[in-house]
Amino acid sequence: MKLLTKIARFMYGRYGTDNLNHFLFILYILVFIINLFLKQTWLFIIELLLVLTIFSRTLSKNINQRKKENQIFLKWKECITKPFQTIIKNWKDKDHIYKKCCKCKTVLRLPLPSKRGIKHTKCPTCKKRLTIFAFKYQKIEIIRNKKEK
Numbered sequence: 303m304k305l306l307t308k309i310a311r312f313m314y315g316r317y318g319t320d321n322l323n324h325f326l327f328i329l330y331i332l333v334f335i336i337n338l339f340l341k342q343t344w345l346f347i348i349e350l351l352l353v354l355t356i357f358s359r360t361l362s363k364n365i366n367q368r369k370k371e372n373q374i375f376l377k378w379k380e381c382i383t384k385p386f387q388t389i390i391k392n393w394k395d396k397d398h399i400y401k402k403c404c405k406c407k408t409v410l411r412l413p414l415p416s417k418r419g420i421k422h423t424k425c426p427t428c429k430k431r432l433t434i435f436a437f438k439y440q441k442i443e444i445i446r447n448k449k450e451k
C-alpha cells in the first residue's frame with residue numbers, strides 16, 4: 303500500500319493519459335511488430351521517440367499545453383473519420399440503420415426493417431425521398447411453448 307500512495311503522490315499534478323497517448327501507444331505497438339520482422343535501426347529510433355513522447359506527455363506538469371495538443375489531435379481525428387462515420391455507426395449499432403441525407407447531410411437513424419432489400423423513407427428536415435439498401439433486418443425468433451400435460 304505504501305508503494306501505491308508513493309505512486310499517487312508522484313502522479314499528483316501530472317497530466318496522465320489521453321486520446322493522443324492511446325493513439326501513440328497503438329502506433330508504437332504497430333511499429334514494434336513491423337520492426338520484429340524488418341529489424342531496422344531507424345524503426346528502432348522511431349520506437350524510442352514514441353516511448354519518450356508517451357512518457358514525457360504522461361508525466362508532464364504543463365497540463366494546459368498537453369490539453370491543447372490533445373484537442374488538435376481530436377480535431378484531426380474527426381476530420382479523418384467524419385466521411386466514414388455512418389459506416390462505423392452502421393457497423394457498431396446492430397439495431398438501427400444509419401443513412402446520410404444527400405441533400406442536407408443529416409444522418410438519419412432508422413429502425414431495422416423486417417425484410418432485406420430496397421426501402422424508401424423521407425428526410426424529416428428537407429423532405430427529400432431517400433432510397434435505402436437494407437442489408438440488415440430484424441431477426442424474429444419464433445418461440446413455441448410446449449403444451450403441458
Ligand SMILES: [Zn+2]
Pocket residue numbers: 403404405406407408425426427428429430
Ligand atoms: Zn435531408
